[in-house]
Amino acid sequence: MKIAVDAMGGDFAPMEIVAGAYAAAQKQKDIFIILVGDKIKIEEQLQNKPQLANLNIFHASQVIEMHEEAALAYKQKKDSSIAVASRLVAEHKADAVVSAGSTGAQLVAGIFEIGRMKGVKRPAIITYLPTIKDDCLVIDVGANADCKAEYLQQFAILGSAYAASVLGKENPAVALLNIGSEEEKGNELYKETHKLLKKAPINFVGNIEGRQLLAGDVDVIVCDGFTGNVLLKTAEGVAMGILSILKTELMSSALTKMGAMLAAPAFRKVKKKMDYKERGGAPLLGINGISIICHGSSNSQAIENAIYLAEKCVRTKMIEKTIASLGKEA
Amino acid sequence: MKIAVDAMGGDFAPMEIVAGAYAAAQKQKDIFIILVGDKIKIEEQLQNKPQLANLNIFHASQVIEMHEEAALAYKQKKDSSIAVASRLVAEHKADAVVSAGSTGAQLVAGIFEIGRMKGVKRPAIITYLPTIKDDCLVIDVGANADCKAEYLQQFAILGSAYAASVLGKENPAVALLNIGSEEEKGNELYKETHKLLKKAPINFVGNIEGRQLLAGDVDVIVCDGFTGNVLLKTAEGVAMGILSILKTELMSSALTKMGAMLAAPAFRKVKKKMDYKERGGAPLLGINGISIICHGSSNSQAIENAIYLAEKCVRTKMIEKTIASLGKEA
Numbered sequence: 182m183k184i185a186v187d188a189m190g191g192d193f194a195p196m197e198i199v200a201g202a203y204a205a206a207q208k209q210k211d212i213f214i215i216l217v218g219d220k221i222k223i224e225e226q227l228q229n230k231p232q233l234a235n236l237n238i239f240h241a242s243q244v245i246e247m248h249e250e251a252a253l254a255y256k257q258k259k260d261s262s263i264a265v266a267s268r269l270v271a272e273h274k275a276d277a278v279v280s281a282g283s284t285g286a287q288l289v290a291g292i293f294e295i296g297r298m299k300g301v302k303r304p305a306i307i308t309y310l311p312t313i314k315d316d317c318l319v320i321d322v323g324a325n326a327d328c329k330a331e332y333l334q335q336f337a338i339l340g341s342a343y344a345a346s347v348l349g350k351e352n353p354a355v356a357l358l359n360i361g362s363e364e365e366k367g368n369e370l371y372k373e374t375h376k377l378l379k380k381a382p383i384n385f386v387g388n389i390e391g392r393q394l395l396a397g398d399v400d401v402i403v404c405d406g407f408t409g410n411v412l413l414k415t416a417e418g419v420a421m422g423i424l425s426i427l428k429t430e431l432m433s434s435a436l437t438k439m440g441a442m443l444a445a446p447a448f449r450k451v452k453k454k455m456d457y458k459e460r461g462g463a464p465l466l467g468i469n470g471i472s473i474i475c476h477g478s479s480n481s482q483a484i485e486n487a488i489y490l491a492e493k494c495v496r497t498k499m500i501e502k503t504i505a506s507l508g509k510e511a
Numbered sequence: 512m513k514i515a516v517d518a519m520g521g522d523f524a525p526m527e528i529v530a531g532a533y534a535a536a537q538k539q540k541d542i543f544i545i546l547v548g549d550k551i552k553i554e555e556q557l558q559n560k561p562q563l564a565n566l567n568i569f570h571a572s573q574v575i576e577m578h579e580e581a582a583l584a585y586k587q588k589k590d591s592s593i594a595v596a597s598r599l600v601a602e603h604k605a606d607a608v609v610s611a612g613s614t615g616a617q618l619v620a621g622i623f624e625i626g627r628m629k630g631v632k633r634p635a636i637i638t639y640l641p642t643i644k645d646d647c648l649v650i651d652v653g654a655n656a657d658c659k660a661e662y663l664q665q666f667a668i669l670g671s672a673y674a675a676s677v678l679g680k681e682n683p684a685v686a687l688l689n690i691g692s693e694e695e696k697g698n699e700l701y702k703e704t705h706k707l708l709k710k711a712p713i714n715f716v717g718n719i720e721g722r723q724l725l726a727g728d729v730d731v732i733v734c735d736g737f738t739g740n741v742l743l744k745t746a747e748g749v750a751m752g753i754l755s756i757l758k759t760e761l762m763s764s765a766l767t768k769m770g771a772m773l774a775a776p777a778f779r780k781v782k783k784k785m786d787y788k789e790r791g792g793a794p795l796l797g798i799n800g801i802s803i804i805c806h807g808s809s810n811s812q813a814i815e816n817a818i819y820l821a822e823k824c825v826r827t828k829m830i831e832k833t834i835a836s837l838g839k840e841a
Binding site: 190220323326327358371390391392393394395396405406407408410411412413414416417418419420421422423424425427429431433434436438439440441442443444445446447448450451453454455507 | 755
């Protein structure tokens with residue numbers, strides 16, 4: 182299996198990206214990693230490390246920066262690392278691409294290099310949300326800020342196929358994010374989507390409210406990209422905020438300080454559970470190839486985990502199974 | 512000061528409502544409470560308690576139930592407790608109304624009994640969000656599921672006036688909830704709103720992402736009612752979820768269990784900080800009177816705190832100051 186890693190994308194590129202790719206290549210010999218980007222800069226990062234047979238470099242001369250307008254930058258920089266890495270997937274020279282660079286650029290490269298699956302109107306980003314049970318999935322978390330009900334219906338099908346293939350869930354429970362449990366709740370978009378989901382070829386279990394998010398009772402939560410992104414960042418912000426408030430309170434007396442010391446292993450476990458770096462990245466669904474979107478601030482550990490996630494998507498035949506699910510819909 | 516309390520609204524009405532109103536009347540002799548609802552049922556709740564000079568009953572024969580379609584129920588039940596209580600405010604027989612009943616019914620009663628402020632297109636619900644510093648305010652959290660940019664602009668002005676009057680903030684910092692800090696981020700509604708807020712007579716500090724929610728760096732966060740409601744419930748769900756995950760982890764070994772025991776006071780403080788019952792309720796802004804919306808599941812403590820919040824809104828002349836702020840806009 183070959184995985185193309187965009188070595189130039191992300192706040193800590195190429196250092197953290199190369200380090201993460203190297204770690205994955207070292208541990209999993211059956212993964213062949215192609216580092217895509219500036220050959221000289223990548224070699225600099227590798228110079229003190231023993232050479233690995235399953236890690237090589239594919240040169241790309243340009244980089245799309247975070248602040249650039251994605252569609253325009255993609256057009257102007259045909260040799261950008263994300264375009265080249267995505268092209269390797271399109272040309273079947275790689276099985277997946279992993280990037281921590283501009284999400285917009287990765288989305289555009291996914292659509293124009295790799296191409297949308299037949300019938301898919303809008304590719305969407307799916308991500309993992311920790312719950313008190315297993316992780317659940319949320320789709321879309323940012324690819325589509327403005328949505329129509331028919332897009333959300335497709336997100337539901339894409340998300341359900343992902344849960345079935347990659348997570349091995351039988352008949353995944355799919356819920357619609359909403360502001361009430363009753364069918365008639367929500368804004369116009371969500372009311373219309375609810376009707377469509379009832380008829381979709383998925384196990385639709387109804388609306389879910391933010392309050393039940395962490396209960397872990399559903400496998401896939403469907404929403405538009407604006408709301409999904411707000412939800413994701415709110416969950417992250419609140420989780421970190423709570424731990425920070427708790428830390429302040431714990432440090433306020435000698436007794437609670439001692440309690441905190443004894444309880445430290447539990448805190449570490451919770452922090453780890455809530456840490457996006459443990460999950461690595463969020464797959465872009467609805468395109469004819471695997472493209473894993475990582476946090477801009479990804480460190481080597483996040484990149485390494487994103488590579489394992491890409492490997493899992495390939496191994497579980499996510500693409501083939503998703504295409505089959507979409508076929509059922511038509 | 513007179514506060515009308517809808518004794519029949521809420522999951523635990525009339526018991527918890529009457530108990531909360533009684534507690535407030537007992538503690539704050541300058542608040543005169545009018546319990547609105549079924550006289551016999553309310554008297555049942557009061558029968559074993561010493562009579563208070565500042566607590567009386569105003570009979571209303573009907574109740575709007577949670578499951579009823581609000582606008583229709585309001586039309587059909589002119590003698591419902593929420594309509595009657597709101598009418599007392601409209602007729603200046605009460606200074607504020609507090610209810611834990613149907614939010615939709617309270618909104619409709621607010622608009623049709625009390626009336627919108629001049630120029631206000633859509634009243635909105637403002638609520639308190641705990642942060643690592645002071646609480647911040649979020650508007651709208653559910654009155655308007657479908658919004659236009661001009662509504663959001665008014666929410667910003669209403670929220671700013673509220674922070675200035677009730678919280679005594681000078682030049683409150685108002686931010687727009689969004690999925691990125693840059694001006695061009697967001698969906699169409701939020702991009703347009705950003706432009707309007709830059710021109711509005713408020714201290715607009717730009718976009719805020721969910722990740723910074725609990726940092727407490729802004730006073731007011733503006734969003735549409737759908738997104739705001741998702742945000743609020745997600746924050747609540749994640750906060751409770753984290754504490755629940757932490758509890759499970761803490762119980763997993765003898766050492767962490769002991770740590771948890773010692774650290775218990777800190778946990779209690781955090782739980783209290785995150786508990787909506789501490790704040791009582793969320794004011795409905797943009798109408799010519801004070802109407803405090805409480806959680807359907809409010810207990811007596813929540814109702815008591817909502818009464819104190821109503822009292823604070825009256826005392827700080829929230830209505831007069833908001834009207835003055837709206838005047839500045841025109």
